[in-house]
Amino acid sequence: METRAARTTGWAIIETLRNYGVDTVFGIPGTHNLEFYRPLAALGVHPVTTRHEQGAGYAADGWSLQTGRPGVVITTSGPGLLNALSAAGTAYCESRPMILLAPGPARGREFADVGTLHETKDQLGAASAIVEWGRRVQSVEEAVQAVHDAFELFATGRPRPVYIEVPLDLLEEEVEVSDEALAPRTPSAPAAPDAGAIAEAARLLAGASDPVILAGGGSRGAARELRALAERLGAPVVTTLNAKGVLDERHPLSLGSNLRLAAARNRARDADVLLVVGSKLGEAELWVERLEARGHVIRIDLVDAQLTKNQPVEVGILADAAPALAAVREALGDGVPRTTARVTETLEAVAAECAELSAVNTAIARAIADALPADAIVTSDSSQIAYWGLLNTLQVAKPNSTPYMATYATLGYGLPAAIGSRVASPERPVVAVVGDGALMFSLQELMTVVEQRLDLTVIVVDNGGYAEIKQNEVDAGIAPVGVDLAQPDWAALADAFGGTGRRAGSTGELAEAVSAALAAGGLQLIHLPQSGFSN
Numbered sequence: 001m002e003t004r005a006a007r008t009t010g011w012a013i014i015e016t017l018r019n020y021g022v023d024t025v026f027g028i029p030g031t032h033n034l035e036f037y038r039p040l041a042a043l044g045v046h047p048v049t050t051r052h053e054q055g056a057g058y059a060a061d062g063w064s065l066q067t068g069r070p071g072v073v074i075t076t077s078g079p080g081l082l083n084a085l086s087a088a089g090t091a092y093c094e095s096r097p098m099i100l101l102a103p104g105p106a107r108g109r110e111f112a113d114v115g116t117l118h119e120t121k122d123q124l125g126a127a128s129a130i131v132e133w134g135r136r137v138q139s140v141e142e143a144v145q146a147v148h149d150a151f152e153l154f155a156t157g158r159p160r161p162v163y164i165e166v167p168l169d170l171l172e173e174e175v176e177v178s179d180e181a182l183a184p185r186t187p188s189a190p191a192a193p194d195a196g197a198i199a200e201a202a203r204l205l206a207g208a209s210d211p212v213i214l215a216g217g218g219s220r221g222a223a224r225e226l227r228a229l230a231e232r233l234g235a236p237v238v239t240t241l242n243a244k245g246v247l248d249e250r251h252p253l254s255l256g257s258n259l260r261l262a263a264a265r266n267r268a269r270d271a272d273v274l275l276v277v278g279s280k281l282g283e284a285e286l287w288v289e290r291l292e293a294r295g296h297v298i299r300i301d302l303v304d305a306q307l308t309k310n311q312p313v314e315v316g317i318l319a320d321a322a323p324a325l326a327a328v329r330e331a332l333g334d335g336v337p338r339t340t341a342r343v344t345e346t347l348e349a350v351a352a353e354c355a356e357l358s359a360v361n362t363a364i365a366r367a368i369a370d371a372l373p374a375d376a377i378v379t380s381d382s383s384q385i386a387y388w389g390l391l392n393t394l395q396v397a398k399p400n401s402t403p404y405m406a407t408y409a410t411l412g413y414g415l416p417a418a419i420g421s422r423v424a425s426p427e428r429p430v431v432a433v434v435g436d437g438a439l440m441f442s443l444q445e446l447m448t449v450v451e452q453r454l455d456l457t458v459i460v461v462d463n464g465g466y467a468e469i470k471q472n473e474v475d476a477g478i479a480p481v482g483v484d485l486a487q488p489d490w491a492a493l494a495d496a497f498g499g500t501g502r503r504a505g506s507t508g509e510l511a512e513a514v515s516a517a518l519a520a521g522g523l524q525l526i527h528l529p530q531s532g533f534s535n
Helices: 009-019 053-067 079-094 123-128 140-156 195-206 217-233 262-269 321-332 343-357 359-371 384-393 414-424 443-451 467-475 490-496 507-520
Strands: 003-005 024-027 046-049 071-074 098-104 133-136 162-167 176-178 211-215 237-239 273-277 296-301 315-318 377-380 430-435 456-462 500-503 523-529
Touching (some): 009 140, 024 053, 024 414, 046 414, 046 443, 053 071, 053 098, 053 414, 053 443, 071 079, 079 098, 079 123, 098 123, 123 133, 123 162, 195 273, 195 296, 195 321, 211 217, 217 237, 217 273, 217 321, 237 262, 262 343, 273 321, 343 384, 359 507, 377 384, 377 414, 414 443, 414 456, 443 490, 456 490, 456 507, 490 500, 490 523, 507 523
Parallel strands (some): 071 098, 098 162, 211 273, 273 296, 296 315, 377 430, 456 523
Antiparallel strands (some): 003 176
16 A cells, blocks of 8 residues: 655645545635645645635535535634634535634643634634534544545535634644545445335325425435426425525426415415425424424435424435435336426415515516526525515526525625635626625625636625614614615725626616626626616
């Protein structure tokens, strides 16, 4: 067995990641993390330096959604890591793979409290409270094993972020390690779905007169299998926001990602057989506390605890979505769909509900959706234009085309997620649609767009501040406070960053601005004031 110098522990970690196909990392170089950066050029790994570690995490998440590989975030110790933890919280809530790498105190210097640079009381404890697991490794062997264990988790379990802390002295230590130790490992074979559960699920679905499929984020890798089963049953498919596009939303059986709206949610609730695929049916995706399904419930999930979470189940299938759906489809055999999908009337009710919730956001969202190319990746924040408009209006054909975070519901996500998405998918147009308040959380990343020479368009929908919170205050009997925000000259601001700023006040102007922005490339920002916008 050949052994060669891996130079440092940092080098060994990065090389192991590269062997798993990670060719891009996100972060900011710092005094303590240089050994993570030393091997990047030699190993062909592209570093994306953001202007804030939180942006690095969100960019890594956008990259991960497009590539299927975990986003890797490199921070320095102390403040760098803590800045990235909001992104780790997002990945945890949305069940997305992420690896955070950071140096920690040298071995023997833990909890020293002597005033060293970036000293933090319990860095590992802080990160471990947010991620799926955190480890402080004590040797190069442990460090490399942690990377392997992360990929095993991502391949066989619920994909959530992990944190690997490398003591500074170990990170910089010259080590020897074999090529074999750094080589990627084949993950454990997933357990086959239980044959009895598959047979019972097929029996219930075969006898259903009104089945509905509810697809969550765990279904994103099973688009083909989900479509085949839906078509065999003639069953409409409603998705969570994390599963948006798992069935082409122009498909005649698609109810879109409208689970949050009563018209679509009640359609699922009232089904005589409801098949739930890869969703915990959480309040943030439902917009009510519980679904309270009235018919038979079948659930497919990779994690046992998920099979009964938030909703009783009659048949639970513990398996990855793709083989489980394929097995149910096979068990059904050939046949003619016996159900009436009633998709059109449900979608009409959804549209009416959207307009009633927020007519102005719905109108602007329709204008934006009509202006965008069909294959665009569209990122957004927890802004009203997203959750009260665009995510209901925009129809996409592929999963992960609308990077979002329905459960963590953060601001500052949309722009950096667009950066990561564009780095991963340069062949697709990428557009970030965010509110004015949200964009201020990550405004500095406009410089990252320019520095990385990316073609990326930002549409900022300006409603003058935190409009929903303002309404919340009014509803609570509080005179509006802290919610009406002063606005910059958005178009001029884009120009100052080295991009191009544009303004649009109507549907026609927006269509022209989007077309011109996509044709011109580079950083493009379109300011769309909500007040006075006309169709």
